[in-house]
Amino acid sequence: MKKLKIQIFQQCMLEFAEYLDDVEAVVQFIGSDGEILDQFIHGNCPWFGNPQLNPSISKTEILLEEKDQFYGTIVLYIREELKPRFSAFLEGLARMFAILYMEKKEFESMKIEAKRREMLFQVTQKIHASIDVDEVLLEIINNIRTVYPQFEVDLWLSQDISSSLPVKTFTVNYGESDITGRAYMEGRVICTTDPEEDFCDHGTSLAAPLRGKQGVYGILFMNSDETVYFDKEEINFLALLADVAGSAFENAQLYQQSRHLNRDLQLINNMAQRLNQSLNLTELLQFISDQLLETFRADYTCVMLLDGENLHVRSSSDPSSVGKNLPVSLQVFQRVIKQNDSIILTDVSKDYMEDFKRIADILELHFRSLLAVPIVSDGKRMGAILVLSSRASAFTFDDFKLLQTISQHTALALTNALLHTEVERMVITDHLTGLHARSYLDEQIQLSLMKDPDGTLIMIDIDHFKKVNDTYGHQVGDQVLIQVAEVLQANIRQSDIAARWGGEELAVYLPKVPLEVATTIAERIRLKVMESTDPQVTISSGVAYWSKEAPPTVEVLVNVADRALYEAKRMGRNRVIIANEAAIAMETNHTEKK
Numbered sequence: 297m298k299k300l301k302i303q304i305f306q307q308c309m310l311e312f313a314e315y316l317d318d319v320e321a322v323v324q325f326i327g328s329d330g331e332i333l334d335q336f337i338h339g340n341c342p343w344f345g346n347p348q349l350n351p352s353i354s355k356t357e358i359l360l361e362e363k364d365q366f367y368g369t370i371v372l373y374i375r376e377e378l379k380p381r382f383s384a385f386l387e388g389l390a391r392m393f394a395i396l397y398m399e400k401k402e403f404e405s406m407k408i409e410a411k412r413r414e415m416l417f418q419v420t421q422k423i424h425a426s427i428d429v430d431e432v433l434l435e436i437i438n439n440i441r442t443v444y445p446q447f448e449v450d451l452w453l454s455q456d457i458s459s460s461l462p463v464k465t466f467t468v469n470y471g472e473s474d475i476t477g478r479a480y481m482e483g484r485v486i487c488t489t490d491p492e493e494d495f496c497d498h499g500t501s502l503a504a505p506l507r508g509k510q511g512v513y514g515i516l517f518m519n520s521d522e523t524v525y526f527d528k529e530e531i532n533f534l535a536l537l538a539d540v541a542g543s544a545f546e547n548a549q550l551y552q553q554s555r556h557l558n559r560d561l562q563l564i565n566n567m568a569q570r571l572n573q574s575l576n577l578t579e580l581l582q583f584i585s586d587q588l589l590e591t592f593r594a595d596y597t598c599v600m601l602l603d604g605e606n607l608h609v610r611s612s613s614d615p616s617s618v619g620k621n622l623p624v625s626l627q628v629f630q631r632v633i634k635q636n637d638s639i640i641l642t643d644v645s646k647d648y649m650e651d652f653k654r655i656a657d658i659l660e661l662h663f664r665s666l667l668a669v670p671i672v673s674d675g676k677r678m679g680a681i682l683v684l685s686s687r688a689s690a691f692t693f694d695d696f697k698l699l700q701t702i703s704q705h706t707a708l709a710l711t712n713a714l715l716h717t718e719v720e721r722m723v724i725t726d727h728l729t730g731l732h733a734r735s736y737l738d739e740q741i742q743l744s745l746m747k748d749p750d751g752t753l754i755m756i757d758i759d760h761f762k763k764v765n766d767t768y769g770h771q772v773g774d775q776v777l778i779q780v781a782e783v784l785q786a787n788i789r790q791s792d793i794a795a796r797w798g799g800e801e802l803a804v805y806l807p808k809v810p811l812e813v814a815t816t817i818a819e820r821i822r823l824k825v826m827e828s829t830d831p832q833v834t835i836s837s838g839v840a841y842w843s844k845e846a847p848p849t850v851e852v853l854v855n856v857a858d859r860a861l862y863e864a865k866r867m868g869r870n871r872v873i874i875a876n877e878a879a880i881a882m883e884t885n886h887t888e889k890k
Contacts, residue, residue, distance in 0.1 A: 298327065301367060302334045304396045308389045309336040315385055322373040323386075328366050344373060352376045356383050358390045360397075367397060411443060432544035436516075436537055446520045451506070451541075452476055453514035476515045479503035483512060485535045489525050500524040504538035508546030516541060553694070560698050563591060568705050577713040581611035584681075584706055589613040592695055594683045596661055599671075599706070601679035602633065610679075617659050626651045628668065632680050638669040638703075640696040642689040665690035669699050673707040681706065726796040728774060729781035737795035737803055741850045744807040750843040752814035754804040755857040756784075756821070759834045759869040761800035768831060776833055783824045787817065803857075811841035811874065818872045826870075834870035836861060841875075 305325040312323065313336075320339035327333045337344065343353055354376045360367040370393070372379075372386050437449050475486040475495075480503075487502040488495040502518040516538040526534070567587060581599045588597040596614055600607035606621035607629060624633050628651045631637040644652045644666050656662060663684035671678045681703055685691065726733055732740075744751050758764075758780060765773040777800065784794040784804055793805045804821075806814050818837045825835050838860025842848050848856070860875040867873070 304393055305334050308393050312389055313338055319378060324371040326369045326371060328368050354379050358387055360390055360393055433541055436541050446522050447518040450517045451514060452517050475501055475503040476517060479505050479515055480512055483507060485531050487526055489523060504534050506542035506545060507539050508542045510546060513542050513545050556694055564701055577717055580709055580713050585611040585613050588683055592683050594685050596684040598682050602677055607680055620658055622655060622658055626654060632668050632670050633677055636670050636672060638700055640691060641666045662686055664688045667691050667696060667699050669703045671703055671707045673711045678707060678710060729777055729796050731781050732793055732795040734795055734797055737793055737805060738850055740793050741805055745847055748808050752806045752809050752811060752839060752841045753853050753857045754818050755838045755861040756802040757836050757861055758800040759836055776829055779829045780825055783821060783828050787821050787824060814839055815874060822872060836864035836869045837872045838864055839872060839874045
């Protein structure tokens with residue numbers, strides 16, 4: 297309003313100048329705070345500022361008041377003898393000043409109010425036209441800068457957002473001198489030039505809370521080097537604008553949250569359907585890893601299963617890391633596995649530095665953001681899901697909650713797959729010896745006959761097993777069976793198949809193993825059984841070899857090996873007998889004639 301007062305003073309002085317004619321006079325306009333706002337000099341007035349040149353110059357002060365409002369003072373410097381003539385006229389001008397000031401002030405207030413209404417209309421239009429929070433907040437900032445060009449305008453938000461606006465993230469530090477903290481905590485506008493506040497700062501700062509229905513989201517902060525006094529209407533208007541900004545921010549956040557929630561529900565539903573469609577453990581875990589990589593826009597994901605004191609990488613977005621082990625002893629995994637705690641870290645360079653260097657070395661990758669959640673089913677710790685990104689602050693709290701939900705579905709699917717695998721294992725496994733069942737052996741021999749160049753079948757019978765049962769009892773007999781089965785498992789490859797054929801008869805199939813090697817293995821097993829069993833037993837074995845030149849059927853191969861076995865028993869037991877190729881050819885011809 298200082299500018300308006302000066303304009304009216306200058307207008308009044310134009311009237312006064314016509315009345316003065318050729319009289320020398322000086323008129324000063326002094327504001328209510330004692331500052332000289334303007335002055336009017338008519339004529340040369342060499343005496344002004346140097347009273348000794350003309351001691352007859354008098355000083356007359358006229359107060360500018362209207363309706364108990366004091367606007368300032370008009371001071372007239374003129375020769376003493378002219379004082380009565382011009383003082384009366386000047387008093388009239390002072391009254392005119394007060395009237396003009398009140399009218400113009402009211403007019404300016406109406407203009408400002410119209411501009412405020414227009415601003416609110418534009419902002420409201422923007423809110424209804426767009427759910428984009430950036431557009432709404434930018435409209436508010438630009439309008440405030442238009443009305444208050446001497447101010448810098450910033451938004452200080454209490455949460456991280458991705459925005460092109462002049463947005464700052466602030467930490468609340470509640471204290472008498474911190475107007476942003478006070479405005480945030482007290483939920484009201486705080487201004488450093490408010491006479492009810494005790495601030496010693498130069499210039500002007502104003503902080504208005506961005507309030508929504510669910511809380512305060514930040515601060516609208518205005519700052520100027522000039523000292524600006526806001527009246528009650530302006531404070532209320534800025535508070536209203538800040539509330540509009542807070543509501544717009546809240547609505548946009550709720551809209552984004554609803555979209556993310558809808559996306560998350562669709563994702564969880566799709567994952568649940570897919571997880572329930574497959575009971576293959578490897579396929580299941582790989583699907584989870586691939587889905588996590590896409591969902592969280594990460595650089596690396598993996599599903600790890602607990603294996604003793606290690607987390608074994610069972611599936612990963614990076615195939616080269618499958619099979620690697622991460623020690624549970626690392627502090628971060630102590631929290632995840634031992635304390636059943638989920639972890640989100642925005643910048644691992646600041647936390648668990650040594651742990652993450654170790655993880656980065658093992659997995660051979662660089663990362664800064666981390667999500668880690670345990671996989672738990674019915675209180676049983678099964679493993680963990682790990683999601684990594686090379687970017688700092690790559691994951692949000694919503695991502696964190698989503699991964700926890702995915703982990704629950706993963707645990708259920710994992711439990712089902714493991715149960716299915718166990719049932720399959722039980723179907724193809726003899727429950728006493730732990731060896732494969734006869735049906736599984738038949739299937740694997742059939743597959744080998746179709747795809748392998750050759751192979752060898754060893755049929756085994758425990759000598760005088762009935763005597764062991766009769767002498768020591770069936771429980772000891774069962775233990776002998778288990779001991780012989782352990783000898784078989786210890787002396788063959790992982791790709792070889794040991795099975796219980798029935799009763800005290802066992803079998804070993806060696807795919808792609810020539811006859812000489814198979815005979816050596818059979819002899820080694822025979823000797824190990826004699827050394828390892830208690831009570832000691834011996835075994836008789838029949839060995840049958842086949843090649844691609846004359847592939848037999850499964851039935852023929854078994855019959856030939858069985859005949860060689862009975863030949864070993866006929867010759868005195870505790871020996872290995874090899875069936876010749878002619879026997880396989882004869883058996884094949886005999887089977888074909890049937």
